[in-house]
Ligand SMILES: Nc1ncnc2c1ncn2[C@@H]1O[C@H](COP(=O)(O)OP(=O)(O)OP(=O)(O)O)[C@@H](O)[C@H]1O
Ligand code: SF4
């Protein structure tokens with residue numbers, strides 16, 4: 007065999023040796039960088055506790071969030087009602103747990119939706135360029151000047167407070183900002199040689215977008231998703247606070263804070279407990295997003311340090 | 313002590329990193345006297361740049377530097393930034409590879425020169441200006457007075473490097489450190505810049521450290537040579553000694569791996585197997601042992617010291633190899649070559665004359681113009697760039713056609729036009745007889761694409777970092793609808809073919825070295841069994857020792873599979889080695905086209921002649937005695953509409969022609985003339 011004329015490739019004498027003994031996998035590296043960021047780790051722990059609380063607390067609670075306890079109207083926290091009751095007799099503990107659950111569901115659904123749509127639209131616009139790109143950008147720029155929050159308020163009000171419809175509307179008005187950011191990122195990707203290579207092999211355009219472009223902005227998408235959760239929680243809270251969000255008997259952190267704000271002097275617990283849950287949720291997610299950015303993005307403030 | 317200007321003793325540099333301490337430089341010592349040139353060569357990552365940065369005191373604070381660096385009687389290590397900058401200003405100058413990064417973009421070059429002149433000594437505004445103009449004149453910048461107010465981005469790479477050299481000369485340096493000063497430049501410009509550095513040296517009497525990976529540049533410029541490997545010098549000798557009495561296997565490998573423009577017979581190149589070690593926790597052994605063909609047990613037990621070859625203390629020729637004394641001239645050991653010469657199989661089609669072989673790719677009158685746009689908001693067309701101006705050629709089965717030319721001449725554009733299957737207005741591209749104009753629809757296009765595949769220059773950028781090697785190689789197969797089972801066996805077959813271990817097919821590209829990645833790219837290109845493979849500078853991003861292996865592979869694949877290559881390169885040595893036919897391109901048109909031996913043995917066009925004479929040959933005797941044509945000026949711009957020969961502005965023949973003949977050069981575009989498929993050139997007077 008004339009194999010001897012070709013130098014051996016990966017083998018004991020080449021790559022394997024070149025790599026340091028304890029070669030770190032990508033994930034090890036990411037998690038190591040993430041763990042170095044203390045606040046991010048704290049954020050992750052807080053977030054986990056909140057999720058756990060939202061899932062488990064309704065099972066532990068003595069009352070569910072709809073049930074009215076006519077013997078305890080507007081009571082402060084007690085052994086019976088751990089976080090007090092509303093003036094109608096709802097158990098605040100159960101309400102906060104369910105509200106948190108609902109807010110989380112909306113936030114995750116919205117963030118998944120916007121991330122997926124913005125990623126596909128942004129990268130596809132960059133890859134296909136030409137007419138498609140120009141039309142997409144035109145649409146995005148048009149949507150940017152539309153007062154979307156007002157539209158959102160209108161539509162969600164007429165939806166009767168169904169959280170699924172609210173999420174859908176939030177996705178529809180939330181995808182274009184990130185889409186534009188992703189488009190700018192993807193512009194450099196479309197000039198990568200492996201993208202050209204795929205095109206010259208005859209791989210169809212949409213496949214190139216899904217196979218080569220999307221995975222390579224993966225870290226950006228993860229960060230976008232995390233920040234998207236924070237933004238969605240805030241938007242939903244804003245809506246519900248103004249009374250356009252989820253409607254009784256369904257509750258979310260926003261609607262709880264909204265009604266609690268009215269009684270802040272007479273029954274402060276109605277405001278402070280949901281507000282505390284909200285603050286913990288957004289702050290923890292923001293910290294996690296920050297940590298992810300440092301861990302995944304070599305050009306961030308943490309630098310290219312391993 | 314000696315009267316050395318610079319004396320480095322046991323210099324060690326290490327960088328902290330997460331995976332461990334990187335020992336980038338592990339003990340290097342040398343003396344350099346005024347007026348002499350020390351060449352430092354070695355592969356990427358061998359510590360060349362770090363050494364120079366340490367001498368300049370430009371390393372970060374968290375970097376550990378030990379040893380001693382005495383310059384002009386002063387110890388540099390341990391000096392504060394301020395003291396160092398005073399010393400630098402009065403005698404140390406550095407020329408970097410990328411001239412753009414060493415000039416500040418927001419200041420005019422005049423300001424930057426004047427600042428360099430006045431920062432360390434008192435000089436009136438007037439005098440500084442006058443001296444600056446004088447310096448620009450010395451470095452050969454046309455119209456220096458007018459150029460003082462220009463900004464760096466207005467210059468071409470070669471001109472910027474001239475400005476950097478002018479700045480370096482400003483303070484009458486005693487030592488000039490040039491780190492790959494010409495790597496980013498074209499050969500004709502490289503020749504100018506190397507001459508200029510030599511001029512700067514002779515004018516200032518400075519010592520020069522010339523850092524390069526190009527043995528030709530070393531042969532041309534250096535008095536003494538230091539070969540570095542894994543952060544240590546492994547051979548140190550006067551230049552003649554090093555090239556003619558090489559005693560260290562790594563240096564022998566480096567020299568054997570370079571294709572030569574001045575050698576006609578096609579011997580296979582001698583690749584050095586494997587890769588350099590990582591510089592973390594190196595064992596106490598010869599760092600080259602894993603790649604060394606003559607390694608013995610003792611090599612693995614202790615790292616050899618750099619000692620004199622002749623076993624005496626005073627000898628100038630030193631190596632770090634325990635078997636040096638057994639090696640004789642010509643890289644032989646016990647009468648056998650240190651590196652076994654690989655054999656390349658005979659070409660299957662070698663006996664068939666060119667005319668009898670089928671044409672795989674034919675290009676007729678290919679043109680491409682880019683509109684030149686201006687204006688930030690409303691873009692309007694203000695002109696045209698004629699990137700390709702009507703080129704025609706054909707490639708037969710089993711043949712390699714190379715297009716050579718300086719950067720910006722339109723090589724890559726040509727390839728992309730072909731790969732994009734762009735329909736031509738007044739010409740055609742035919743793949744195996746099918747015109748691209750007849751291709752309609754995705755299916756027909758995919759069928760055509762099976763026959764033509766591409767290998768890119770940058771082995772990293774061409775592979776999707778998030779896909780495994782198996783997926784990467786299988787991608788073209790999937791694109792043409794091959795079933796998974798079929799593609800899996802094909803992937804193994806291909807990896808075997810290009811010399812990769814198929815059991816590594818589930819790894820990601822980042823686990824492979826540059827040369828291996830390029831092999832993956834080649835395997836991918838071969839997946840659909842194409843008839844023609846387009847190669848865009850496939851080895852220019854690789855180190856010479858690795859490059860040789862890839863070139864041999866390409867040679868072998870051509871012989872085995874009867875492939876045709878369309879090969880684009882700026883390195884003429886590689887072209888001479890691999891090509892059967894060559895076209896020399898200048899400003900979007902072929903100026904000479906013929907068989908490889910015709911072009912290299914008997915260049916006709918003045919541009920080809922200049923190009924060939926500009927390549928440094930890795931042999932100091934040949935290099936320093938040959939006649940060379942140094943072109944003046946830069947590559948003209950493709951926007952200029954020329955009524956005559958586009959090369960006239962730089963042509964050395966033009967300058968000696970009588971006026972009436974010059975008028976013809978300027979007034980009439982010379983066509984590519986000569987018999988069909990023979991040696992043709994585009995010059996009126998050749
Ligand atoms: N700032 C840094 N931090 C960590 N490691 C570094 C740093 N700079 C250089 N190194 C490492 O030091 C080693 C030597 O690098 P150096 O730049 O001197 O190589 P070189 O011989 O100049 O290579 P090239 O031919 O690519 O310019 C390499 O392993 C490199 O990765
Ligand atoms: S010391 Fe041994 S391994 Fe190192 S170069 Fe010499 S013979 Fe080869």
Ligand code: SF4
Pocket residue numbers: 918919957958959960961963964965966977982994995996997998
């Ligand atoms: S035509 Fe005139 S200018 Fe052009 S290459 Fe020939 S001699 Fe030189």
Ligand SMILES: [Mg+2]
Pocket residue numbers: 360361362491492
């Ligand atoms: Mg370097």
